[in-house]
Amino acid sequence: xxxxxxxxxxxxxxxxxxxxxxxxxxxxxxxxxxxxxxxxxxxxxxxxxxxxxxxxxxxxxxxxxxxxxxxxxxxxxxxxxxxxxxxxxxxxxxxxxxxxxxxxxxxxxxxxxxxx
Amino acid sequence: xxxxxxxxxxxxxxxxxxxxxxxxxxxxxxxxxxxxxxxxxxxxxxxxxxxxxxxxxxxxxxxxxxxxxxxxxxxxxxxxxxxxxxxxxxxxxxxxxxxxxxxxxxxxxxxxx
Numbered sequence: 001x002x003x004x005x006x007x008x009x010x011x012x013x014x015x016x017x018x019x020x021x022x023x024x025x026x027x028x029x030x031x032x033x034x035x036x037x038x039x040x041x042x043x044x045x046x047x048x049x050x051x052x053x054x055x056x057x058x059x060x061x062x063x064x065x066x067x068x069x070x071x072x073x074x075x076x077x078x079x080x081x082x083x084x085x086x087x088x089x090x091x092x093x094x095x096x097x098x099x100x101x102x103x104x105x106x107x108x109x110x111x112x113x114x115x116x
Numbered sequence: 117x118x119x120x121x122x123x124x125x126x127x128x129x130x131x132x133x134x135x136x137x138x139x140x141x142x143x144x145x146x147x148x149x150x151x152x153x154x155x156x157x158x159x160x161x162x163x164x165x166x167x168x169x170x171x172x173x174x175x176x177x178x179x180x181x182x183x184x185x186x187x188x189x190x191x192x193x194x195x196x197x198x199x200x201x202x203x204x205x206x207x208x209x210x211x212x213x214x215x216x217x218x219x220x221x222x223x224x225x226x227x228x229x
Contacts, residue, residue, distance in 0.1 A: 031215045040125075042205060042221040043160070050214045058216065059117070090159065094215055101167050102148030102209040105217060107159040 001026050006091050006108035013081040013115045021076040021111050023091030030096035032074040033105070036060065036087040043090065049074055050096065081115045088112050118143040120208050122220025129196050130228055137223045139206035140188040146208040149189050150217070151180060154203045163204075164191070196227045 007022045025032065033048035045058030049068040063085060065077040074093075078085060092105040119142040129135050141149075147168035152160035166173045166180045166189065173180050177196075182189040193200055203224050207217040 033216055035219075040221065042122075042219040043217075045216055045218070048214055048216045056214065059218075092217075096211075096215060098211065100147070100211055102150075102211050102215045102217075104150065104162045104165065105215075107161070109159050 003027065004091055004093050004106050004108040006089075006111050008111060009109065011111060011113050013078070013113065015081060015083060015115060017081050019078050019081065021078075021089055021091075021113075023074045023076065023108055024072050025074075025091075025093040025106070026072065027093060027095070027106065028071060029093035029106075030071070031094045031105075032068065033058070033092050034064070034066065034074070034076045035090045035092065036085075037090060037110075038087050046076065046089075078113075083115045086113060086115045118146055118208055118210075118218040120206060120218050120220040122206050122223060124223060125221065126224045126226070128226045128228060131196060131198060133196055135191075135193040135196055135200070135225055135227075137191045137204055137206070137225075138188060139190070139208075139220050140186075141208040141218075142187070143208070143210065144184075144187060145212075146210050146218075148209045148211065148215075149180070149182060150207050150209075151178075151191050152205045152207065152219075154205065154222075156202075160205060193225075196225075198227050198229050201225055201227045 035043040047066040150165035
């Protein structure tokens with residue numbers, strides 16, 4: 001199993017450009033999410049999904065869109081990049097099979113995005 | 117929504133000493149509390165987790181304790197080694213809320229040889 005795969009690893013955008021960060025998992029996990037990590041801020045939830053066709057906003061959703069057409073893929077779209085979106089982005093997935101308890105989240109290797 | 121506070125933000129210990137990191141959470145409904153270790157430039161990886169029906173869990177040199185009444189949980193690392201140097205994050209989640217994790221701000225641990 002490859003686990004959670006993110007592409008690209010590095011990206012530089014100009015202000016106003018749009019792009020899509022890709023995330024794919026091969027563990028048949030129901031839950032997927034996107035976090036951004038800024039220095040000293042920990043990881044903050046952008047958007048998450050509990051299954052194909054179902055998405056919801058997290059703590060910092062503005063400027064980002066997501067969709068979940070398949071169980072495996074959960075792309076994150078930046079609509080019009082701004083310098084404030086310079087960050088490291090992590091995608092994560094976890095199993096939803098336990099009816100009551102949370103389960104381990106597996107993270108992708110991250111995408112380092114710089115907006116100039 | 118859930119809020120998780122983590123202290124200290126930095127921690128320097130001598131090799132062989134113990135390290136303790138504390139977290140508090142706000143939502144009494146949260147029932148799953150993982151701890152992640154992140155080495156420089158790498159992805160976060162789970163090192164230990166605890167469910168709300170358990171007060172303590174150990175795995176070799178690391179342990180986690182949970183006090184549901186006070187809404188706080190702690191990570192204990194004994195006999196620290198240089199390879200324990202990393203950033204550690206606590207988190208809280210509730211399965212009914214989509215298993216989304218709310219993270220603390222992180223603790224940078226430096227183990228001095």
